[in-house]
Amino acid sequence: MMTYSTEKLYEEKVFKDPVHRYIHVRDRVIWDLIGTREFQRLRRIRQLGTTYLTFHGAEHSRLNHSLGVYEIIRRIVDDVFAGRPEWDQNERLLSLCAALLHDLGHGPFSHSFEKVFDLDHEAFTQAIILGETEVNKVLTRVSDDFPQKVADVIAKTYENKQVISLISSQIDADRMDYLQRDAYFTGVSYGHFDMERILRVMRPLDDQVVIKHSGMHAVEDYIMSRYQMYWQVYFHPVTRSAEVILTKILHRAKELSEQAYFFAYEPYHFLSMFKGNVTLQDYLKLDESVIMYYFQMWEDEKDPILRDLCRRFMNRNLYKYVEFDPSKEYKKLQELEKLFKKAGLDPEYYLVVDSSSDLPYDFYRPGEEEERVPIHLLLPSGELRELSRQSDIVDAISGKRRTDHKLYYPKDFILDNSSKRAVKKQIREILGIE
Incomplete structure (x- = not known):
């Protein structure tokens, strides 16, 4: 008997995709979810945030990525896992829906x-x-408890850990899509790895997904691709400069709102967030087109800080940076803060320490914050072995967190000698600016 959960489209729908070539949809549920207003909202949210100000091609959306994660999961459950006794085919639709909606x-x-x-x-x-x-209406048509099951997968509390690990683990469909997609749209080569090989050697086992030992080198390549993408793209210092200014714009607008400042362009869409009582409907009305509208309008605000920050962001007049070690240079930062105030610059908005940190791979550390389930290799004997115990390459970076600190500042203000010359000269000397 045909039910909504098993209903297929009369004709397969296909999306052309630059990463996976084609994204295939035959399930009525998936097609209906794609058409919802909440999913379509993801078209208006960039996958890489402010990275487009560094890599001009990085304009792809969360919707692009969500479809890509869905397609990888579809291939796994329909081609790789189908028919294997360790995989419950009844979990197929749940896996597809959770993959499609994971970034909603x-x-x-x-x-x-x-x-x-x-x-x-x-x-x-x-x-x-x-x-x-x-x-929710689409998911409820599958069954009354189906929305809760999808939410449980997102929350990583669902009883079948295999489903969770497909979407959220150290080697999952989410990462496999965004590494390749982000590499494609930024134009870099770091994020490329042999996904076809990894999919061929994935196996469902007990409460996890494991990798056949013969696929170890493909997984090494994947982990190194992730490592390179984080430091060459995701943590790029110019992108971080844009994020610093973006963050400070929002902080300034919030601060002004709390001071009962009269905005020439009242931030109606932000008011519930400023007050800390945002509703779901308020949240769903926000996207990047709305944010950019306010930033453009605020370029003409009376408040000099908000006006300047918005002009910087909209016109890509970003902060410059120097390397900075908070543990050794705290007194230097204090001195700079005093000098910035003397120069008429509020250090809260114009002198910012930004830190980035990443742990490319980790083995299991029970009880520690953000426990990570390791990648296991399935040996010919049937034994499972944690990846870093088998791979010298992965062992070299396992459990090693890399952290980078930078100090951001507006170089143009400091080079401007129309006023406060002596103070600005002191600032330049400390920062090492010629």
Whole structure:
């Protein structure tokens, strides 16, 4: 008997994709989810936030990426896992829906936006799935408890850990798509690895997904690709400069709102966030086109700080940076803060320490924050061995967190000698600016 959960489209729908060539949709549920207003909103949120100001091609959206993750999972459950006794084919539709919807709750400029307003995109993803939304209506047609199951996969609490690991682990469909997609749109070569090989050697086993030992070198390549992408693209210092200014714009607007400042262009879309009582409907109305509208309008605000920061962001007049070690140069930072104030620059907005940190691969450390389930290799004997114990390359970077600190400042202000010459000269000497 045909049910909504098993209903197929009369004719397969195909999306042309630069990474996977084609994305195939035959399930009615998936097609209906793609058509919801909550999913279509992802077209208006860039996958890489402010990275387009560094790599001009990085204009791709969260919707592009979500479709890509769905396609990888579709290939795994339909081609790789299908028919294997260790895989429950009844989990197929749940895996596809969770893959498609895993980024549904991202806000504009994603992580920068979250930090300012203390938000959690995964919590909003679950709220969209469980709330009064078009997505929820589609999922409920499968069964009354189906939305909760999808939300549980996103929250990593679902009982079948195999499904979770497909979408969220140290080698998952999410990472496999964004590494390749981000490499393609930024024009770099770092994110490329042999995904076809990895898919061929993936195996469902007990409560996880493992890799056949013969695929170890493809996984090494994948991990090194991830490492290079983080430091060459995701943590690029120019991108971080744009994020610093973006964050400071939002902080300034929030501060002015709390001071009952009269905005020439009232930030209606932000008011509930400024007050800390944002609703789901408020959140869903925000996308990057809305944010950019306000930034453009605020280029003419009376407040000099908000006006200047918005002009910098909109016109890509970004901060410059110097290497900085907070543990050794704290007194230097204090001295700079005093000098910035003397020069008429608020150090809260014009002198910013930004830190980036990444752990490319880790083995299991029970009880520690952000426990990571390791990648296991399946040996010919049937034994499982954690990847870093078999691979010298992975062992060399396992558990080693790399952190980078930079101090950002507006070089143009400091080079301008129309006023406060002596103070600005002192600042230049400390920063090593000629």
